[in-house]
Amino acid sequence: MKTAILTDSSAVIDKQVATELGIKILPLPLKLGANVYYESKDISDGELFDLANSSKETLTIAPVSLEEISAQIAVLADEGYTDVICIHLANGLTNLNDSLRSYAKSKDSKLTVHLFDSYTIGLAQAHMVRYAGKLAQQGKTPAEILAALEALRDKSQTVVIDDIRNLKKTGYVSNGKLAMGNALLHLKTLLEFTDNGKLTVLDTRVRMKKVYQKVLEHIQAGQPENGNVRLMLMCDDGSAELANKWLAKFSEDLPQATLEIKRQKPSIRVHTGEKSLLLSWSY
Secondary structure (H helix, E strand, C coil): CCEEEEEEHHHCCCHHHHHHHCEEEECCEEEECCEEEEECCCECHHHHHHHHHHCCCCCEECCCCHHHHHHHHHHHHHCCCCEEEEEECCCCCCCHHHHHHHHHHCCCCCCEEEEEECCCCCHHHHHHHHHHHHHHHCCCCHHHHHHHHHHHHHCEEEEEEECHHHHHHHCCCCCCCCCCCCHHHCEEEEEEECCCCCEEEEEEEEEHHHHHHHHHHHHHHHCCCCCCCEEEEEECCCCHHHHHHHHHHHHHHCCCCEEEEEECCHHHHHHHCCCCEEEEEEC
């Protein structure tokens, strides 16, 4: 038995790490107007951001075809893998899970396909993928890896700090609790990924100075006695200053925390919009 780990490009896995851990990445197709670009393959993230910023069209994730999945699985089969664990971004944000499930049920599958919904996106998803890659290298079975991933997912959480205007554009909120805020007051909306991978509103019309305290209390509520927690921040150019301020505050308030910060990829900003901040943590 040989198990492969497959994820999508929203997981922000470094190429070197992917090579070291044998992780395979499925580039997400991003649609802008009539054009489709495969993330981090056809065009750089910066170039795609520039195109999106100068376009009147909205950047979206296009459906991943069964042919694309089949081609990736065929490569894995040729490399001698018998099983593949597909760790994908939250099903509440995309139809990728449906495409993978359809392929897994088809007679064309050359491997045993195991699906795992990360219920998140970005660095939290990447954390799960790296963990799975290490377990696969240790020779763990698919069942053992999936059980370990479920335990890690249960100890992880992701929230999004966003401008209400972005959410009205993207529409990726499941509970419909949108409320118009006054932009002059710099009000923000605090969202979280639920246990079924949907993005829901926790609070609206929140002043930014209160958001940090709300999030900190949320983290501390589940923090183990040893204080260990991994914090993962994702920002874009518009939220970089805020992200760095939060990073400094977390260093003081959670001195035992492991901190990680990265820029958002286009597939993430599709859901959160500009100037958003994505914060994940795992115990």
